Amino acid sequence: MLAVITKPLEDQVARLSAANMDAEKLLQVDPYWILVINLLKHNSLLLLGTLVVIFLASTASSAQRKYRKLLPPGPPGWPIIGNLLQLGPLPHRTLAGLCRQYGPLVYLRIGSVHTVTTDCPQMIKELLFNQDEVFASRPRSTAGKLMAYDDMDVGLAPYGAHWKLMRRVCMEHLLTTRRIASFQQNRQEEAQALVHSVWEECKQGGKVVNVREHLGSFTMNIVTIMLLGKRYFGSESMGAKEAKEFRELIHAAMALHGTFFVGDYLPFLKWFDFQGYQSLFKRMGKQMDDYYSSILEDHRDRLKQFGIGPDDDGPQDFVDVMLKISAEEGKLNDIEMKALMQDMVVGGTDTASFTMEWCMAELIRNPKTLQKAQEELDQLLEDGHTLQESDLPQLRYLKAAVKETFRFHPVGGFLIPHESIRETKIAGYIIPKNSLVLINTHGLGRNPDVWENPLQFMPERFMGDKVELRDAEFRVVPFGSGRRKCPGAPLGQSMLLLGLGRLIHAFNWAPPPPLLPTDINVMEANGMTTPPATPLKALATPRLPYHRY
Numbered sequence: 280m281l282a283v284i285t286k287p288l289e290d291q292v293a294r295l296s297a298a299n300m301d302a303e304k305l306l307q308v309d310p311y312w313i314l315v316i317n318l319l320k321h322n323s324l325l326l327l328g329t330l331v332v333i334f335l336a337s338t339a340s341s342a343q344r345k346y347r348k349l350l351p352p353g354p355p356g357w358p359i360i361g362n363l364l365q366l367g368p369l370p371h372r373t374l375a376g377l378c379r380q381y382g383p384l385v386y387l388r389i390g391s392v393h394t395v396t397t398d399c400p401q402m403i404k405e406l407l408f409n410q411d412e413v414f415a416s417r418p419r420s421t422a423g424k425l426m427a428y429d430d431m432d433v434g435l436a437p438y439g440a441h442w443k444l445m446r447r448v449c450m451e452h453l454l455t456t457r458r459i460a461s462f463q464q465n466r467q468e469e470a471q472a473l474v475h476s477v478w479e480e481c482k483q484g485g486k487v488v489n490v491r492e493h494l495g496s497f498t499m500n501i502v503t504i505m506l507l508g509k510r511y512f513g514s515e516s517m518g519a520k521e522a523k524e525f526r527e528l529i530h531a532a533m534a535l536h537g538t539f540f541v542g543d544y545l546p547f548l549k550w551f552d553f554q555g556y557q558s559l560f561k562r563m564g565k566q567m568d569d570y571y572s573s574i575l576e577d578h579r580d581r582l583k584q585f586g587i588g589p590d591d592d593g594p595q596d597f598v599d600v601m602l603k604i605s606a607e608e609g610k611l612n613d614i615e616m617k618a619l620m621q622d623m624v625v626g627g628t629d630t631a632s633f634t635m636e637w638c639m640a641e642l643i644r645n646p647k648t649l650q651k652a653q654e655e656l657d658q659l660l661e662d663g664h665t666l667q668e669s670d671l672p673q674l675r676y677l678k679a680a681v682k683e684t685f686r687f688h689p690v691g692g693f694l695i696p697h698e699s700i701r702e703t704k705i706a707g708y709i710i711p712k713n714s715l716v717l718i719n720t721h722g723l724g725r726n727p728d729v730w731e732n733p734l735q736f737m738p739e740r741f742m743g744d745k746v747e748l749r750d751a752e753f754r755v756v757p758f759g760s761g762r763r764k765c766p767g768a769p770l771g772q773s774m775l776l777l778g779l780g781r782l783i784h785a786f787n788w789a790p791p792p793p794l795l796p797t798d799i800n801v802m803e804a805n806g807m808t809t810p811p812a813t814p815l816k817a818l819a820t821p822r823l824p825y826h827r828y
């Protein structure tokens with residue numbers, strides 16, 4: 280009987296083994312079923328133990344039942360595992376559905392972890408503004424432990440002295456307005472390289488190009504020039520193969536950071552690694568560490584040869600700046616420097632390139648919006664000058680299109696998950712200490728109580744007097760808000776508008792024949808950054824005179 284139930288599931292596990300723990304394939308297998316099969320099939324003692332604990336837990340005390348009534352409403356869960364098996368392959372969609380069913384603030388128990396989620400602007404304001412300090416921490420995770428130096432970075436570090444130090448290094452030394460401005464010329468050159476690389480492919484009169492590839496190189500180069508002092512893709516790169524491998528490693532790491540690793544929610548199962556994730560996390564953590572260690576060594580060698588120049592907030596690369604802080608103030612050790620490098624790469628590349636990819640996908644799906652964006656650019660650049668960062672504030676329609684993209688396809692579907700540092704109350708409900716807080720920006724952007732026609736891409740909805748990418752009413756929160764808000768937001772916005780502006784102005788874009796605009800796939804994949812499920816490919820045709828490329 281058991282074999283009948285588990286046979287289809289065993290086939291999935293066989294696929295997993297055949298995949299030899301390959302990240303892409305691993306992510307196609309529903310992790311919860313792997314857990315269930317392993318519980319059922321491979322360890323009868325564990326099964327027996329689990330059943331006993333489930334029985335004991337189901338006789339929960341009346342005090343516990345009373346406490347449950349003080350928490351926000353939510354779906355009933357199973358003893359021990361709570362709602363773990365109900366999250367589905369795209370948890371942001373499942374949780375948005377629960378908000379429609381139970382109200383703006385929903386409570387779940389994922390394994391042993393108290394979890395609250397919302398897709399409502401008022402609740403988000405309460406979490407990220409009115410009670411920002413209470414929710415300024417991050418949950419610890421096995422992925423963070425094994426792939427992000429035990430959360431020694433800034434993005435995943437729990438709230439406290441270490442996070443404050445790392446955040447200060449970011450804000451006062453790395454991502455300062457002057458330092459970002461000092462790399463403006465490099466961004467300009469990368470935008471030209473982006474246009475040129477697409478043109479090289481389609482100059483003979485139109486060709487289908489892999490938009491994700493081009494955008495990925497654009498953002499990676501901008502970040503690595505600031506961080507390491509050299510572009511990763513192109514003439515100065517370490518080699519096309521190595522560069523591609525590195526970017527794929529980052530993609531896979533971000534996808535894995537967004538999965539629900541069962542051991543984080545049921546700690547007694549951590550030891551068994553049923554899903555095979557831990558060994559994968561370790562292997563990928565080691566591969567990334569090798570890259571960062573060699574970068575650090577290269578910089579140290581160079582500094583030995585040429586010495587540290589004066590830090591005048593000029594175009595010194597970030598690794599040099601960190602080595603200087605480390606030498607002069609003794610504040611940063613090697614692990615912290617490598618963790619910060621990783622944050623800059625992870626924080627600044629996929630987030631921006633996937634947002635651009637989503638925006639391009641929607642513009643191609645909606646040709647009238649693409650035409651409007653092109654007309655705006657044609658008008659601004661009619662004297663023949665090339666788009667500069669100083670032009671960006673005037674691109675009102677393009678900014679509205681980017682804001683609409685943030686609403687409809689936010690790349691941080693749950694921001695980076697937050698955690699409460701103490702018990703508090705919201706809307707009269709108790710939110711326990713150490714609750715996992717999933718701010719559902721994906722659900723927020725499609726919430727029918729907030730938006731008219733939420734499933735239509737309409738930049739016009741944001742064409743007020745002044746088009747601001749941030750939203751004071753917390754209806755669009757692409758960069759989060761409060762203490763943990765994105766420190767790279769100004770840089771991210773420049774990359775988005777410059778890259779998109781250049782691509783839209785330089786080329787006409789259409790779906791690959793014979794597809795129709797509406798055939799462009801706009802389903803997302805799961806992950807900490809949510810990319811389109813299939814990389815965008817589109818027909819590019821040059822629309823400017825030859826010398827502009």
Ligand code: HEM
Pocket residue numbers: 433434435446449502622623624626627628630631634690691694695696697757758759760762763764765766767768770771772775
């Ligand atoms: C379009 C581009 C970008 C988007 C959409 C984006 C989005 C986000 C989001 C949603 C968060 C989490 C906020 C929260 O949890 O409340 C975040 C945090 C962060 N971002 Fe960005 N980001 C972008 C660009 C960048 C860039 C260019 C960098 C640096 C080079 C960067 C570095 C970081 C860091 C270090 C954090 C962690 C902050 C902390 O936890 O204290 N981001 N970003």
